[in-house]
Amino acid sequence: MISEKMYVLGSKQSCIREIxxxxxxxxxxxxxxxxxxxxxGNPSIPxxxxxxxxxxxxIQTKNSLMLHGYTPAGGDKRAREAIAEDLNERxxxxxxxxxxxxxxxxxxxVISSMKAIAVKDSEVIVIAPYFPEYTMYAESSxxxxxxxxxxxxxxxxxxxxxxxxxxxxTQAVIxxxxxxxxxxxxxxxxxxxxxxxxxxKGMEYGHAIYIIADEPYRELVYxxxxxxxxxxxxxxxxxxYSYSKSMSLPGERIGYVCVTDEAEDSRELLLxxxxxxxxxxxxxxxxxxxxxxxxCANLRPDVExxxxxxxxxxxxxxxxxxxxxxxxxxxxxxxxxPGGNAKEFAARAMRKDLLVVPGxxxxxxxxxxxxxxxxxxxxxxxxxxxxxxxxxx
Amino acid sequence: MISEKMYVLGSKQSCIREIxxxxxxxxxxxxxxxxxxxxxGNPSIPxxxxxxxxxxxxIQTKNSLMLHGYTPAGGDKRAREAIAEDLNERxxxxxxxxxxxxxxxxxxxVISSMKAIAVKDSEVIVIAPYFPEYTMYAESSxxxxxxxxxxxxxxxxxxxxxxxxxxxxTQAVIxxxxxxxxxxxxxxxxxxxxxxxxxxKGMEYGHAIYIIADEPYRELVYxxxxxxxxxxxxxxxxxxYSYSKSMSLPGERIGYVCVTDEAEDSRELLLxxxxxxxxxxxxxxxxxxxxxxxxCANLRPDVExxxxxxxxxxxxxxxxxxxxxxxxxxxxxxxxxPGGNAKEFAARAMRKDLLVVPGxxxxxxxxxxxxxxxxxxxxxxxxxxxxxxxxxx
Numbered sequence: 012m013i014s015e016k017m018y019v020l021g022s023k024q025s026c027i028r029e030i031x032x033x034x035x036x037x038x039x040x041x042x043x044x045x046x047x048x049x050x051x052g053n054p055s056i057p058x059x060x061x062x063x064x065x066x067x068x069x070i071q072t073k074n075s076l077m078l079h080g081y082t083p084a085g086g087d088k089r090a091r092e093a094i095a096e097d098l099n100e101r102x103x104x105x106x107x108x109x110x111x112x113x114x115x116x117x118x119x120x121v122i123s124s125m126k127a128i129a130v131k132d133s134e135v136i137v138i139a140p141y142f143p144e145y146t147m148y149a150e151s152s153x154x155x156x157x158x159x160x161x162x163x164x165x166x167x168x169x170x171x172x173x174x175x176x177x178x179x180x181t182q183a184v185i186x187x188x189x190x191x192x193x194x195x196x197x198x199x200x201x202x203x204x205x206x207x208x209x210x211x212k213g214m215e216y217g218h219a220i221y222i223i224a225d226e227p228y229r230e231l232v233y234x235x236x237x238x239x240x241x242x243x244x245x246x247x248x249x250x251x252y253s254y255s256k257s258m259s260l261p262g263e264r265i266g267y268v269c270v271t272d273e274a275e276d277s278r279e280l281l282l283x284x285x286x287x288x289x290x291x292x293x294x295x296x297x298x299x300x301x302x303x304x305x306x307c308a309n310l311r312p313d314v315e316x317x318x319x320x321x322x323x324x325x326x327x328x329x330x331x332x333x334x335x336x337x338x339x340x341x342x343x344x345x346x347x348x349p350g351g352n353a354k355e356f357a358a359r360a361m362r363k364d365l366l367v368v369p370g371x372x373x374x375x376x377x378x379x380x381x382x383x384x385x386x387x388x389x390x391x392x393x394x395x396x397x398x399x400x401x402x403x404x
Numbered sequence: 405m406i407s408e409k410m411y412v413l414g415s416k417q418s419c420i421r422e423i424x425x426x427x428x429x430x431x432x433x434x435x436x437x438x439x440x441x442x443x444x445g446n447p448s449i450p451x452x453x454x455x456x457x458x459x460x461x462x463i464q465t466k467n468s469l470m471l472h473g474y475t476p477a478g479g480d481k482r483a484r485e486a487i488a489e490d491l492n493e494r495x496x497x498x499x500x501x502x503x504x505x506x507x508x509x510x511x512x513x514v515i516s517s518m519k520a521i522a523v524k525d526s527e528v529i530v531i532a533p534y535f536p537e538y539t540m541y542a543e544s545s546x547x548x549x550x551x552x553x554x555x556x557x558x559x560x561x562x563x564x565x566x567x568x569x570x571x572x573x574t575q576a577v578i579x580x581x582x583x584x585x586x587x588x589x590x591x592x593x594x595x596x597x598x599x600x601x602x603x604x605k606g607m608e609y610g611h612a613i614y615i616i617a618d619e620p621y622r623e624l625v626y627x628x629x630x631x632x633x634x635x636x637x638x639x640x641x642x643x644x645y646s647y648s649k650s651m652s653l654p655g656e657r658i659g660y661v662c663v664t665d666e667a668e669d670s671r672e673l674l675l676x677x678x679x680x681x682x683x684x685x686x687x688x689x690x691x692x693x694x695x696x697x698x699x700c701a702n703l704r705p706d707v708e709x710x711x712x713x714x715x716x717x718x719x720x721x722x723x724x725x726x727x728x729x730x731x732x733x734x735x736x737x738x739x740x741x742p743g744g745n746a747k748e749f750a751a752r753a754m755r756k757d758l759l760v761v762p763g764x765x766x767x768x769x770x771x772x773x774x775x776x777x778x779x780x781x782x783x784x785x786x787x788x789x790x791x792x793x794x795x796x797x
């Protein structure tokens with residue numbers, strides 16, 4: 012007998028993956044250059060030379076048993092120290108190794124965090140548009156997912172709608188800024204207001220309401236945009252970070268959870284997150300990647316290529332009459348579907364081998380997502396199709 | 405509010421870890437050379453030169469976006485093909501890439517497998533002595549753990565005791581051969597008999613009873629011992645493998661699940677395992693390690709050093725009057741505690757800075773475990789203490 016739930020989870024691909032795989036097949040049929048695939052959020056900038064050089068040097072110089080051996084479950088102490096130092100320097104924090112747990116990427120970090128605070132009848136709030144896997148994370152950790160409708164004007168937070176959804180069961184709000192799919196970065200004011208609201212509600216209900224800050228895109232910002240380090244403004248924050256996007260290492264599965272000493276039950280919370288990870292088969296994050304961070308934690312991505320793609324696409328789409336909030340971060344554009352139905356638009360685009368992701372699974376059925384981590388050349392060649400699609404609408 | 409269960413899991417270390425950390429502290433107090441730490445099963449043979457050379461070559465020659473990028477959730481196809489080919493060659497199987505899912509080590513593989521077959525009131529059987537984390541895996545996957553008492557004569561299986569414990573809720577039996585902690589390797593006859601029993605019981609209850617074969621020690625065998633590839637004799641087997649021990653890469657978290665086409669509901673089972681992994685934050689196994697396997701899947705460990713340690717320890721302990729079944733695999737000795745109480749013996753040993761793991765958590769309170777993945781020199785220097793402890797008993 013097989014678990015029906017697990018079977019469904021394993022056989023139902025994400026809509027994004029389905030579109031991507033359709034694209035791979037079409038490329039074989041009509042030629043790579045005739046398919047315009049904007050589906051996947053897969054970094055298109057190679058990792059830093061320093062990352063690769065560090066790994067090579069570690070292999071050549073470090074004791075093999077130390078390099079490839081088990082680390083403590085929470086991660087190598089020197090790697091955690093290096094990350095803490097970097098965060099302290101950038102954000103004026105007072106973190107040390109004990110505030111950090113290294114994880115196999117952000118997915119594991121977020122699920123572990125949710126599981127650590129899931130008690131009876133717990134609820135977790137997400138703000139549309141949101142990463143579709145949150146639905147599964149909530150189910151997996153035994154929490155009820157509550158969604159706040161999108162602020163489609165600016166993709167900040169509709170506080171009236173959020174407040175209505177907070178109750179005594181609310182354990183956390185997931186904040187994903189820079190946002191996938193909208194590219195919006197929550198302003199300092201938004202974060203401040205959110206913190207004040209959660210503080211007030213936490214007092215009212217007699218327990219902390221945590222922010223789970225899912226931040227794989229923290230360093231991918233444009234136009235000098237500031238990304239607020241949320242624990243600075245709201246102590247009860249669980250930062251979940253991944254090096255997947257900022258270092259272009261999505262396959263290597265390396266990230267962390269960070270909780271400051273100022274968070275409520277900080278020690279207990281970190282232990283519970285570590286216990287949750289253990290219950291899901293976590294032993295340690297990949298050790299060579301951990302050691303690499305000891306030397307590379309302070310690297311920042313060069314986002315020039317993503318920025319150029321963002322501008323080219325945004326400008327062209329605006330010219331053709333599409334409506335879109337200019338993204339300040341991540342590597343996506345989230346565009347209003349002409350006609351208002353993103354699925355219909357995506358289907359029309361697909362018939363012209365232009366692959367976009369309808370916003371339905373992101374909780375925003377009137378928008379579609381374009382990844383800007385693609386080649387600039389593909390963007391330029393795809394523009395006439397965007398124009399046609401706008402004219403047909 | 406924090407999940408009490410996760411907090412306990414995160415704060416309660418394994419007994420093995422506790423002993424190991426005590427050892428680290430003692431080394432600082434009395435000097436490294438005066439502590440004889442037999443606690444951890446951490447490989448002491450460096451990985452193959454070819455593994456490190458392959459990683460270096462991949463970094464130098466392969467497209468960085470491909471090397472460090474996402475792979476399909478089940479793993480890179482060429483890596484899975486290389487593993488399938490190697491298994492086909494060694495065991496005369498007809499596996500292909502689709503029979504394999506790459507995982508972050510055996511822990512994730514075993515929990516995912518258990519979760520995939522956990523339905524209402526499911527039970528999983530383990531045979532003492534067993535790896536203590538199985539208790540947690542069962543709880544995490546929502547299965548009841550049922551234990552079969554040890555055959556302390558040969559550490560094979562007490563079939564009468566096993567059969568009594570199989571009922572309509574039994575979904576799987578975990579087989580860990582070569583065994584941690586006993587070092588026993590189940591004979592071909594044992595596996596054959598187990599298969600026949602499970603076949604009969606499966607018919608009786610109208611559903612497959614799977615073997616979950618947890619085999620990180622498969623290649624670590626001595627005296628030319630054969631390790632039966634269980635799916636050859638019993639189709640309903642889920643092989644969970646890790647390269648942690650055979651390639652000395654425990655920190656890198658790379659392993660796999662293998663299910664043959666002949667297993668009942670083979671496709672559905674693999675999809676459910678993949679769904680279970682996803683529900684625990686699995687995105688893909690570390691990508692560089694996956695690519696490494698494309699070139700190194702056929703490597704075998706050189707177990708000469710472990711073998712030498714095994715013989716030296718076994719011979720000396722036998723001379724001092726200890727009783728122990730000579731291990732045929734893994735890197736442990738599982739010794740009868742003089743006096744019959746392993747906790748008491750371990751405490752006495754600890755006072756002499758000799759660190760052994762009592763068998764209680766392995767379901768065998770009359771035995772203690774010694775890891776032989778230590779330096780030969782430490783073994784030699786520790787022998788007088790073993791002698792003293794025997795004489796005192």
